[in-house]
Amino acid sequence: MRAFQMTGVGSGGVVDLPDPEPGRGEFLLRPIVSGVCSTDVHIYLEGVSEPALPIVLGHESVAEVIAVGPGSRWNAYGASVPRVGDRVVVEPLFPCRTCTSCVRGLPNVCLESRHMGITWNGCFADLFTAPAWRTTKLPDDLVAEEAIFIEPLACALHFVRLSGLTAGQHLLVLGGGPAGLLTVLVGTLAGLAVALSEPQPARRELGEAMGAQIVASPEQLENALAESGWITGPDAIIEVTGVSSAVAQALDIAPPASTVVLTGIGLEARLVANTIDVVVRELTIRGAAASRDQFARSLELIAGDPEAISPLVTHRLPWTQADSAMRTVQADRTIGKVLLDHTNG
Numbered sequence: 402m403r404a405f406q407m408t409g410v411g412s413g414g415v416v417d418l419p420d421p422e423p424g425r426g427e428f429l430l431r432p433i434v435s436g437v438c439s440t441d442v443h444i445y446l447e448g449v450s451e452p453a454l455p456i457v458l459g460h461e462s463v464a465e466v467i468a469v470g471p472g473s474r475w476n477a478y479g480a481s482v483p484r485v486g487d488r489v490v491v492e493p494l495f496p497c498r499t500c501t502s503c504v505r506g507l508p509n510v511c512l513e514s515r516h517m518g519i520t521w522n523g524c525f526a527d528l529f530t531a532p533a534w535r536t537t538k539l540p541d542d543l544v545a546e547e548a549i550f551i552e553p554l555a556c557a558l559h560f561v562r563l564s565g566l567t568a569g570q571h572l573l574v575l576g577g578g579p580a581g582l583l584t585v586l587v588g589t590l591a592g593l594a595v596a597l598s599e600p601q602p603a604r605r606e607l608g609e610a611m612g613a614q615i616v617a618s619p620e621q622l623e624n625a626l627a628e629s630g631w632i633t634g635p636d637a638i639i640e641v642t643g644v645s646s647a648v649a650q651a652l653d654i655a656p657p658a659s660t661v662v663l664t665g666i667g668l669e670a671r672l673v674a675n676t677i678d679v680v681v682r683e684l685t686i687r688g689a690a691a692s693r694d695q696f697a698r699s700l701e702l703i704a705g706d707p708e709a710i711s712p713l714v715t716h717r718l719p720w721t722q723a724d725s726a727m728r729t730v731q732a733d734r735t736i737g738k739v740l741l742d743h744t745n746g
């Protein structure tokens with residue numbers, strides 16, 4: 402099979418590899434659509450997350466089940482369980498299922514987990530494997546280009562859940578890339594009043610389409626909030642950039658007793674705060690990693706209103722152009738979601 406293999410920071414290409422064999426309890430999958438995530442870009446072009454080189458990149462996948470590995474007796478279960486020929490979406494983090502985090506029901510913070518495109522060969526390829534229990538069968542009428550958002554939307558659902566907010570409260574999202582925009586959408590659907598801070602006008606427009614009441618550049622943000630008519634400041638701030646300046650701004654403007662959720666991944670990002678500021682305002686600072694238990698809800702939301710997310714797709718490329726797709730995501734801060742097509746190329 403062909404696969405986009407990373408061999409070093411910023412170096413990689415499409416190579417021929419032996420077809421992968423599904424292990425015990427695993428599926429062999431043929432990708433239909435892959436999503437390019439900022440995480441892929443940080444891994445490939447910056448070496449974030451210390452990938453196990455050489456590694457096939459890609460972790461956002463809608464794929465068809467081609468074969469079932471031995472020993473799973475998987476097809477004995479109900480109609481909602483995927484089987485050969487079904488289309489599935491893959492939850493790309495594969496927890497160990499035995500460590501303390503896993504036993505506590507926190508598989509997304511399993512430190513022994515494998516992750517597609519980091520420590521497990523990913524989906525920028527003709528074929529890949531994944532544990533069957535990490536796949537979710539798609540309804541027949543949900544198109545692959547919409548279903549590809551189930552994974553990133555699940556992450557946004559997790560970020561908003563960890564903010565602790567309930568309907569009627571105020572959320573500020575810092576960063577209007579695809580993950581930040583999906584966070585705006587989830588906040589809006591949860592009944593929150595949402596503001597978005599984002600330097601690029603094109604992305605601020607997408608933020609409005611996702612339901613943000615207030616959109617502003619980072620420089621104009623404090624004025625925009627002051628003039629907004631919000632009686633209180635944000636009850637929570639979700640930072641989706643992985644950039645030090647955004648983290649610093651979040652801690653700087655967080656009102657007393659608010660929560661700051663950090664989700665961005667950046668090698669250079671540092672949490673620099675005067676602890677007195679955190680203490681006297683009783684801030685809660687917490688991280689949020691990927692998602693847990695959110696795939697069913699995410700699928701339901703997307704199947705219920707697939708058009709809500711379609712404005713986010715700005716680029717479609719054959720998957721064999723993964724290199725230029727990732728370089729575009731890194732260089733062009735105005736774009737939305739980049740999808741890779743496996744049915745052509």
Ligand SMILES: [Zn+2]
Nearest residue numbers: 438439440461
């Ligand atoms: Zn991702």
Ligand SMILES: [Zn+2]
Nearest residue numbers: 497500503511
């Ligand atoms: Zn574990």
